[in-house]
Amino acid sequence: MSKHKDSSDHRSSKKHSGSKKSDKKRPKDGSACEVTKGRVRAHFLDGETGPWAKRLADQASAADDVVATSASAPKADSANAAAEVAAASPRHQGPDYTVPSSIDIVADPVLHAMSTRRSISKVDGETPNDSDLREIIRSLSSVADHKGLRPWRFIILRGEDRHRLGVALDEAAAVTRKPGERNEKPLRAELLLALVSSPSENPKVPEWEQHATAAGAGHLLELALWQAGWGVMWRSGTMTNEPAVRRLHRLSPGELLMGWFYIGAVPERYRERMAHSTRPLPDPDQFLETL
Known part of the structure; x- marks a missing residue:
């Protein structure tokens, strides 16, 4: 893809100027994001590519309920409320689409399905009704x-x-x-x-x-x-x-x-293969160009 120095410098400058804002939105150690990624991968390898998203949504709702309850509680209970929120769900807060680097292919259920989909040439006998x-x-x-x-x-x-x-x-x-x-x-x-x-x-x-x-x-x-x-x-x-x-x-x-x-x-052999796959996603630049 052709690049122009002006636009490249502009993007670099814009990214740099917005780095402070994006840093505030991310956990300093990245632990919450890593926990979510690990859980998503585990659900996928267990053959639960559909239900995991509902579970995360239910946990998010439970955590939100705790937050709403703690908002009206005395300040002395704030520490306990924070602990309850953490226990309710170590969820990922979701992608911030105003900052491109915050899009998470693993944690977003739509992008996750798109990026992990594979054609399975030999399927087992069980089928959807x-x-x-x-x-x-x-x-x-x-x-x-x-x-x-x-x-x-x-x-x-x-x-x-x-x-x-x-x-x-x-x-x-x-x-x-x-x-x-x-x-x-x-x-x-x-x-x-x-x-x-x-x-x-x-x-x-x-x-x-x-x-x-x-x-x-x-x-x-x-x-x-x-x-x-x-x-x-x-x-x-x-x-x-x-x-x-x-x-x-x-x-x-x-x-x-x-x-x-x-x-x-x-088949289980495909899940095993996918669990150890190192095949990278293609470079998006090969699909992009400018007029």
């Missing part, structure tokens, strides 16, 4: 969606439906199998969700933009499932929109099949 899927898909309405067209839909494939998908993929690829053989690819998970981009005619929203919205819904689905503790792999392939596969999914001429989400429990 259809009621859970309904709630997760309900949350996808937050995706950027010009004119609120909701140009996407999902199709649930379980059990025999996965075998039907295998047959359609074989037909599309002109594959003939021996008696008793079957296409094993759709059987790599007990639950598949097919994502269909379903654009509609709108003079202000071109088709490509509606496809982008559908893809955005797919990415949000992955994040939501990951945050809830499930493993996901988004798969497609050259046969995805061949006639036989399109017929199986009952696609209309203007629709586009964007692949399948293979969903299941995260």
